[in-house]
Amino acid sequence: MPPPHAIVVGAGPVGCVASAVLASSGIDVTLLEAAPELPRELRASTFHPATLDLLGPFGVVDEMIGRGLIAPRFAYRDRRQGVVAEFDLTVLADVTDYPFRLQCEQFKLCEIMLERFRSMANVTVRFGAEVLGAVDHGDSASAQLATGETMAADAVVAADGAASAVRKSLGLGFDGMTYEDRYLVLSTPFEMADHLDNLAYVNYISDPDEWLVLLRTRDLWRALFPVGDNQTDAEALSDESAQRRLQGIVARDEPYKVAHRTIYRVHQRVADRFLVGRVVLMGDAAHINNPLGGMGMNGGIHDAMLLGASLAAVLRGDMEADRLAHHAELRRTLAIEYVRRHTHENAESLAAPDGAARQRALDQMAARAADPEAARAYMLQASMINAVAAMSAELEEAGAITTG
Numbered sequence: 001m002p003p004p005h006a007i008v009v010g011a012g013p014v015g016c017v018a019s020a021v022l023a024s025s026g027i028d029v030t031l032l033e034a035a036p037e038l039p040r041e042l043r044a045s046t047f048h049p050a051t052l053d054l055l056g057p058f059g060v061v062d063e064m065i066g067r068g069l070i071a072p073r074f075a076y077r078d079r080r081q082g083v084v085a086e087f088d089l090t091v092l093a094d095v096t097d098y099p100f101r102l103q104c105e106q107f108k109l110c111e112i113m114l115e116r117f118r119s120m121a122n123v124t125v126r127f128g129a130e131v132l133g134a135v136d137h138g139d140s141a142s143a144q145l146a147t148g149e150t151m152a153a154d155a156v157v158a159a160d161g162a163a164s165a166v167r168k169s170l171g172l173g174f175d176g177m178t179y180e181d182r183y184l185v186l187s188t189p190f191e192m193a194d195h196l197d198n199l200a201y202v203n204y205i206s207d208p209d210e211w212l213v214l215l216r217t218r219d220l221w222r223a224l225f226p227v228g229d230n231q232t233d234a235e236a237l238s239d240e241s242a243q244r245r246l247q248g249i250v251a252r253d254e255p256y257k258v259a260h261r262t263i264y265r266v267h268q269r270v271a272d273r274f275l276v277g278r279v280v281l282m283g284d285a286a287h288i289n290n291p292l293g294g295m296g297m298n299g300g301i302h303d304a305m306l307l308g309a310s311l312a313a314v315l316r317g318d319m320e321a322d323r324l325a326h327h328a329e330l331r332r333t334l335a336i337e338y339v340r341r342h343t344h345e346n347a348e349s350l351a352a353p354d355g356a357a358r359q360r361a362l363d364q365m366a367a368r369a370a371d372p373e374a375a376r377a378y379m380l381q382a383s384m385i386n387a388v389a390a391m392s393a394e395l396e397e398a399g400a401i402t403t404g
């Protein structure tokens with residue numbers, strides 16, 4: 001009998017990892033990507049320790065480290081006071097192989113994975129293959145392509161991003177909220193660390209007028225700012241506005257070189273279900289959240305690890321389907337109770353309109369950082385080690401490869 005076959009829709013980080021998990025578990029994979037080639041926009045760029053631990057057995061982390069930047073510290077700052085609280089992830093070396101955040105653009109993981117797939121006989125990748133929807137047939141599933149083709153398989157994985165055509169075709173709700181502010185991201189090669197004292201590679205910066213997140217990637221500093229409804233997208237993206245915002249971080253005589261600029265709306269939304277028979281939703285197709293704390297892509301990769309292994313076990317006949325349903329429900333619960341709560345708290349503390357509330361949040365961070373036990377507890381949360389620990393029994397049950 002030929003091995004079971006799964007279609008994975010979307011070659012983003014989640015679809016690539018899901019394909020790797022399924023293929024390494026003995027499943028034939030067809031990965032369908034709508035774009036003519038791998039999208040390389042600048043989006044998520046932080047891999048948390050727990051995610052690196054999960055990716056470790058796939059042999060991709062060394063190359064990611066080689067193409068990224070190790071960030072052992074992250075900090076909360078105030079524009080006027082400087083560093084308020086700093087967290088040093090190296091103290092977690094007893095519970096993770098990677099006690100740091102890895103700053104590495106998400107498309108680099110996809111590039112590394114896609115290169116691996118070229119030499120794997122059981123993974124077929126098709127670009128320019130837009131999927132319009134999927135149908136669950138009980139013990140199999142199919143995908144409809146924009147070309148008119150219907151492709152049958154034992155299962156379909158929807159990793160087709162926030163606007164997921166598969167999720168919509170199944171009629172699933174995607175309830176939640178949209179933040180009032182949009183987020184503007186500006187990247188510049190200017191070396192901010194030469195001008196701001198003790199600048200970590202990841203900084204959450206509070207300010208009564210304009211909070212921001214300032215992150216280093218290998219080649220650029222990225223600054224993320226809120227955009228209120230007094231500015232249109234075009235105004236926020238204009239040279240004049242970009243220069244004003246960057247000059248507000250470090251004032252210079254000459255204009256900043258802006259390498260990338262993008263603006264986007266931010267939501268907290270979770271799909272009604274992550275599993276409909278033989279169709280599994282993962283990543284942004286299943287849940288989206290604000291990027292403060294860098295948990296969206298990481299949480300999606302955690303979905304791919306558990307649900308990919310679990311789906312493979314069911315398709316091989318090694319596990320009952322009700323266990324996959326249980327694992328899908330667990331991932332949904334973690335998306336709500338862990339990722340949504342943590343990222344929303346981050347947004348509230350940085351962006352609280354009331355100065356006293358913002359100061360309380362900063363004071364709380366300073367107190368945490370000053371107390372080794374509280375700092376460790378916070379870092380276990382922020383590095384998503386707790387989130388993965390919460391599904392360790394299920395990872396083992398599904399036979400997922402883990403380093404722990």
Ligand SMILES: Cc1cc2nc3c(=O)[nH]c(=O)nc-3n(C[C@H](O)[C@H](O)[C@H](O)COP(=O)(O)OP(=O)(O)OC[C@H]3O[C@@H](n4cnc5c(N)ncnc54)[C@H](O)[C@@H]3O)c2cc1C
Nearest residue numbers: 010012013014034043044131160161283284291294296297
């Ligand atoms: C502008 C922007 C900035 C962001 N910045 C951050 C950040 O700083 N930090 C953070 O944590 N998160 C950030 N995010 C969120 C993060 O990028 C996502 O959580 C992450 O990309 C999710 O990965 P994914 O694989 O589920 O979906 P995606 O990365 O969206 O990948 C989906 C893939 O599916 C393909 N696809 C879509 N529809 C179809 C279809 N119908 N048929 C076939 N293929 C299809 C797409 O082309 C894409 O390649 C950002 C998102 C955006 C939009």
